[in-house]
Amino acid sequence: MQKIIIVEDEPELASNIAELTSLLGYSVSGIFNNSTSCLEFLSNHKVDLILLDILIKGNDNGIVLAESIKKQYDTPIIFCSAYTDDNMLQQVKQVNPQGYIVKPFNRDILKTTMFLALNNHSQKKEEQNTFHKETFHIRDKGYVVPLEINNILIAKADGLYTKIITPDKNYLIRDILKDIEARLPQDKFLRVHKSFLVNLDHVTSFNSKGITINKQVIPVRRGLFKTLKEMFGTQKEKGALLPE
Structure with a gap:
């Protein structure tokens, strides 16, 4: 079973997302509302996917957290946010996430986005491994x-x-x-x-x-x-x- 974590500052919404992902067959390894606790968890645990809000508690927002994660771990990230303005999307673009879900969203959107993010990430790793074997x-x-x-x-x-x-x-x-x-x-x-x-x-x-x-x-x-x-x-x- 693939493991995910959720970074969301609204407890009720985080609980709802966790319930949805569990119904989709994923294992929720943790729920966090700030970057510090998330990074501390990742330093000791391996996960397959991160669902990440942009507006979270603490000094760092979700984009800054995503940048830190990308530098240290090869873990796909999906942003879950209500922001759709051009300025925010340009900032998100720099992080190159594996997906972006606009709140509010339903089960089917979450299912499709998570499936594609994990599948694309897996294919990319296979291509990289093949490249190294053939070069x-x-x-x-x-x-x-x-x-x-x-x-x-x-x-x-x-x-x-x-x-x-x-x-x-x-x-x-x-x-x-x-x-x-x-x-x-x-x-x-x-x-x-x-x-x-x-x-x-x-x-x-x-x-x-x-x-x-x-x-x-x-x-x-x-x-x-x-x-x-x-x-x-x-x-x-x-x-x-x-x-x-």
Whole structure:
């Protein structure tokens, strides 16, 4: 059951919202009327969603509280407020909440907004995780550069460095080839020579002496030819386009 908290300064309204959310199948972990108690709770408890009023007790309003939450936690926020003026909406926009419900609201509006907020947040996290899995981060001239793994053609040992070769640019990074090999997916990359690691998806041809990628011929270690034939033969049965 997904856990939520409610930040609302009107006790009766907070109780009504809690009852509605419980009927919708959510677990209400807490009700707060100020930012201090809310942040204290969040420091010790994980929640899935926050329903937040703008006008709350204490020195900080709901927008300031939302800014603090966003800096510390990856938790979706839905504002519940009667404010609809342009100035207030511009302030809310800066916080980038997952939803905004105008009071008064009914059960269906609350249900729809909460469902979409949680679903969109979950999808965003999945996309971020997929991005990190499918990218390889290197440091180039003081900047971190995310490279799509599929765009890495060849990794070549160069002493204490490794040259990463892509279709658009080559990068020289201070990592030995062995460490690069450990960070890349083993089902996509193969150490064909003590100095070369290649992306098998970009192989266009091979023989007992070399393997061709992007018109570059890479030497292969002795005895690898049979292994390559077996590997590509297996992939060919799965319908991949492979060299003869």
